[in-house]
Amino acid sequence: MQIINALILYMKKLLLLLILVIVISCSKKQETSITVSVDRIDPLLDSVLSNEISIQVIGNTFEWSEGPLWVESEKMLLFSDVPTNTIYKWTEAKGVEVYLTPSGYTGTAPRGGEPGSNGLTLDDEGNLILAQHGDRRIAMMNTPIDKPTADFTTLADKYKGKRFSSPNDVVFNNYDFYFTDPPYGLVKNMEDSSKEISFQGVYRATADGKTILLVDSLSRPNGIAFSPDSKKLYVASSDPEKARWYQYEMSDSMQIISGKILYDATALAKTEKGLPDGLKVDSKGNIFGTGPGGVWIFNADGKLLGKIKLTEATSNCALSTDEKTLFVTNDMNVLKIQLRK
Numbered sequence: 129m130q131i132i133n134a135l136i137l138y139m140k141k142l143l144l145l146l147i148l149v150i151v152i153s154c155s156k157k158q159e160t161s162i163t164v165s166v167d168r169i170d171p172l173l174d175s176v177l178s179n180e181i182s183i184q185v186i187g188n189t190f191e192w193s194e195g196p197l198w199v200e201s202e203k204m205l206l207f208s209d210v211p212t213n214t215i216y217k218w219t220e221a222k223g224v225e226v227y228l229t230p231s232g233y234t235g236t237a238p239r240g241g242e243p244g245s246n247g248l249t250l251d252d253e254g255n256l257i258l259a260q261h262g263d264r265r266i267a268m269m270n271t272p273i274d275k276p277t278a279d280f281t282t283l284a285d286k287y288k289g290k291r292f293s294s295p296n297d298v299v300f301n302n303y304d305f306y307f308t309d310p311p312y313g314l315v316k317n318m319e320d321s322s323k324e325i326s327f328q329g330v331y332r333a334t335a336d337g338k339t340i341l342l343v344d345s346l347s348r349p350n351g352i353a354f355s356p357d358s359k360k361l362y363v364a365s366s367d368p369e370k371a372r373w374y375q376y377e378m379s380d381s382m383q384i385i386s387g388k389i390l391y392d393a394t395a396l397a398k399t400e401k402g403l404p405d406g407l408k409v410d411s412k413g414n415i416f417g418t419g420p421g422g423v424w425i426f427n428a429d430g431k432l433l434g435k436i437k438l439t440e441a442t443s444n445c446a447l448s449t450d451e452k453t454l455f456v457t458n459d460m461n462v463l464k465i466q467l468r469k
Contacts (some may be wrong), residue, residue: 235260
């Protein structure tokens, strides 16, 4: 009986690893092929993904798409194209349109590198919050979400008087903003002469204007997210030599009590495209983390349930309000994945 059960599980996994090739016409009127497979590692994945998921390419030809954010009030997806200093929006009716430019660098002096916005989120009043590489700050757009302008208020740009390197991802939690600050937006990265802080930090910017350092031990902190009860903080590390997801236990006062490695993907990062990057957590505590080879899915206990495997490097993801759709920024592409009906 054990042999039969093992054979059935193997056949099920083999069947569900069947590769789907989706060819659709994108909003830019270009035909695009995407190769996708689902690796079902644990049966618990069935509660997150149906047996048949559908994938659409809703945008392509971007330089490096990032920071997807679903805005339910407008039924639109916002996402950054970091090198071009632009935020785009996608709607079912009109496809992809320019939403905001400049998005991350508002200076006048020419500069290279990755100057645009990266991570995007909303505060409790529906204001757009941006992690701005070029301006090296967390900022709020001063106009309503449906009337975008490049007019910003700085929420955090320094720690102990020193400028951040390039805030990368940001999450709003109980009136405060939590964000990561790797060096990717600096023109020369770690060797950039304008880098002022020696470490790469994870920070909390409070509603009363304070900036508190939470973590200074990660070489490349990147994606950031909370568990639904705010008792766990997740941070992705995009260092190829320490390609990991970390989990931190939080106190009631939102200080870190302890931390651990949630999952180490360093070995796979040497053979698959991509690194631990963007993070999203659903209402049940399931974690969607972009990483080597696609989107990794963990349950609330940190158990790896499976992967949505993609051939291009995957930077970030966002869930629709009903959590049935996952939007994925996948290098030059933006994907819409129907997880279940």
